Amino acid sequence: MKKTFFFYLLVSISLTTSLHAQQTQKAQNPIIFADVPDISIIRVGKNYYMSSTTMHMSPGVPIMKSTDLVNWKLIGYCYDTLNKVGVDAMNLDNGKSTYGRGSWASSIRYNKGTYYVSTFAQTTGKTYIYTTKDIEKGPWKAIEFKPMMHDHSLVFDDDGKIYMLYGGGKLRLVELKEDLSGVKEGTDHVVIENATLPTTPEGSRGGLPAEGSQVFKVNGKFYLFNISWPPGGQRSVIIHRADKIGGPWQGKIGLQDKGVAQGGLIDTPDGRWFAYLFRDNGAVGRIPYLVPVKWVDGWPVIGDENGKVPMTLDLPASKGLIPGIVASDEFTRKKNDAALPLVWQWNHNPVNELWSVTARKGYLRLTTGRIDTTFLQARNTLTQRTIGPVSSGTTSIDVSNMKDGDFAGITLLQRNYGIVGVKIEGYKKTFVMINASNNNPVVAATVPLNQNVVHLKVACDFTNKKDVADFFYSLDGKTWIPIGTQLKMAYTIPHFMGYRYGLFNYATKETGGYADFDYFRIDNK
Structure with missing residues (x-):
């Protein structure tokens, strides 16, 4: 009797596993x-x-x-x-x-x-x-x-x-x-x-x-x-x-x-x-x-x-959106490679003389060319789509050649944006997190910084329209420290677009400074 029971149990498990496999092999x-x-x-x-x-x-x-x-x-x-x-x-x-x-x-x-x-x-x-x-x-x-x-x-x-x-x-x-x-x-x-x-x-x-x-x-x-x-x-x-x-x-x-x-x-x-x-x-x-x-x-x-x-x-079945729709980028380029993979788009028309992937091998360099007072008016923000149900974007920046008043980092771009980046004020460097939920940019956190190479991360959760994001910084790329407040993301008609990951650098006092981005990595876990 026990043998018969276990036989039918194994058959049932096998059929269930087979059915699940068939379902997962189909598109969703x-x-x-x-x-x-x-x-x-x-x-x-x-x-x-x-x-x-x-x-x-x-x-x-x-x-x-x-x-x-x-x-x-x-x-x-x-x-x-x-x-x-x-x-x-x-x-x-x-x-x-x-x-x-x-x-x-x-x-x-x-x-x-x-x-x-x-x-x-x-x-x-x-x-x-x-x-x-x-x-x-x-x-x-x-x-x-x-x-x-x-x-x-x-x-x-x-x-x-x-x-x-x-x-x-x-x-x-x-x-x-x-x-x-x-x-x-x-x-x-x-x-x-x-x-x-x-x-x-x-x-x-x-x-x-x-x-x-x-x-x-x-x-x-x-x-x-x-x-x-x-x-x-x-x-x-x-x-x-x-x-x-x-x-x-x-x-x-x-x-x-x-x-x-x-x-x-x-x-x-x-x-x-x-x-x-x-x-x-x-x-x-x-x-x-x-x-x-x-x-x-x-x-x-x-x-x-x-x-x-x-x-x-x-x-x-889908093989995933990476790298067909979004992709990581180490900013290394071979002789015949395009300067930027197709997953990247600029926020509005770029100023091409102010960005480069060849000025420093293996880096994206964003150089400031004018003074801007607001992030959404800053030029040369490089973006790509966020993806659901969850995803994160990570970057590393060398900030040693930024000038007084410069602000560089990673963003979630929409009208109600979120930012984690490095701000230069005189000779001081500071991690800054800005939360623009409800279309009201607020400096949610500042953390003193004493080194030139930093790592930044934003993590999104779109599960069942949860639509929240958390921000992190790291000094070594291994240990991630939360910073600021959780961004409540909202799809707004003025932008008419889903949130996008973005890399940016803009000047508020003087031009000519630059930030070198070592990589951008996107993950759907």
């Missing part, structure tokens, strides 16, 4: 636990390519590649700087900034051997189209024109005509010139008077109108995806269908679950369909989800058998 939602919003995806052969929004960051409009829809790697950007000269807001000049603006939702398309990525910018009031024959190596050719077409979708029709469908609530359609240099005169007209109607009755007050348009042509019909936020409800997917791009369009609700919305359709080489969408997830930002799609009576039906967003997907 969210597919990317990091700020990758406004995604647009295409498939060319067996490869998927995705563009996203990074707004005020430089370089901008990131391009990512995957072969399984789950594991993504940054492969490039459409531009280095949105506008190289003449725009104070992009350069953090004269007290101006473009936080939360810059370039917004993009549309990626492939047509007759050419890749197209279009976007628009509130900062400049322009629409941009970037083209290349080689999406993985470039170069990208830029075309820009006015007006700015908000949340547009680029459409290549079968008859060779090229359109953009854009707007919010009231959606409009324009035909573009053959060379994409602008809008054909007299073609701008309304195609859907109120695209929000499927979720929000006429005359309702509050909520957000349908926006984030993405258009697809499947089996001869056009499908338009939008996001809306009905008053008292949750973010929702709206789908419209038409036989012609100009309509008439018929609309219905596509998905209402967990606030997962805004995106579009993608198919796999074996004929399966998914909706790619994102979810607002607190301080880490807007994070991508995949949801299975089946076709019923010519409509894409989003969700599992219950019409919900599943947490497990019949796709390969």
Whole structure:
């Protein structure tokens, strides 16, 4: 009897372990636990390519590649700087900034051997189209024109005509010139008077109108995806269908679950369909989800058998976001290496003559070039995404060549930022922790410092939107000492971006000092 019991016990344990292994070998939602919003995806052969929004960051409009829809790697950007000269807001000049603006939702398309990525910018009031024959190596050719077409979708029709469908609530359609240099005169007209109607009755007050348009042509019909936020409800997917791009369009609700919305359709080489969408997830930002799609009576039906967003997907498991989306950097460079890996973006346009990875081998040098009174106006802060559910960023700095008034360290960048760094005051060096919770920067701690090489760390917890961060310093890189107060992170609309790790150095009294960063290491434990 005992033998039989233990036999069945072993079988049960074996089956449970096997089932768990099968589950862990499948993809989990969210597919990317990091700020990758406004995604647009295409498939060319067996490869998927995705563009996203990074707004005020430089370089901008990131391009990512995957072969399984789950594991993504940054492969490039459409531009280095949105506008190289003449725009104070992009350069953090004269007290101006473009936080939360810059370039917004993009549309990626492939047509007759050419890749197209279009976007628009509130900062400049322009629409941009970037083209290349080689999406993985470039170069990208830029075309820009006015007006700015908000949340547009680029459409290549079968008859060779090229359109953009854009707007919010009231959606409009324009035909573009053959060379994409602008809008054909007299073609701008309304195609859907109120695209929000499927979720929000006429005359309702509050909520957000349908926006984030993405258009697809499947089996001869056009499908338009939008996001809306009905008053008292949750973010929702709206789908419209038409036989012609100009309509008439018929609309219905596509998905209402967990606030997962805004995106579009993608198919796999074996004929399966998914909706790619994102979810607002607190301080880490807007994070991508995949949801299975089946076709019923010519409509894409989003969700599992219950019409919900599943947490497990019949796709390969994620191998993690490191190093494809974020990565550590020892700042060592071989002869043909890029100066900065693609995971890095500058806060606004950089001043290239004031940073270097060659001035001192194995270090990132940030040199001050002007006087700044506030951290958020300081130039040349080098950033990359935070990731969830937990992660930490660590750096080491040689502060021996900083000048009086200089402040260098590591930050969690958002409007309500947190900082741990080294401040030089006369001949004195001090560890300083600043906590800007509630948009009110407060010096939460100062600790005297008597050496030139220091180690700094920030640790984030985004689990279940806990959204807190703790700050540490070390004199030897081994023993970590907490400093200051816990940062309560908050996703704020003025920045419109998830928290980012950042390395910075700015001057408050005199210019020309520099800080040498030995490494940046990111960990998801």
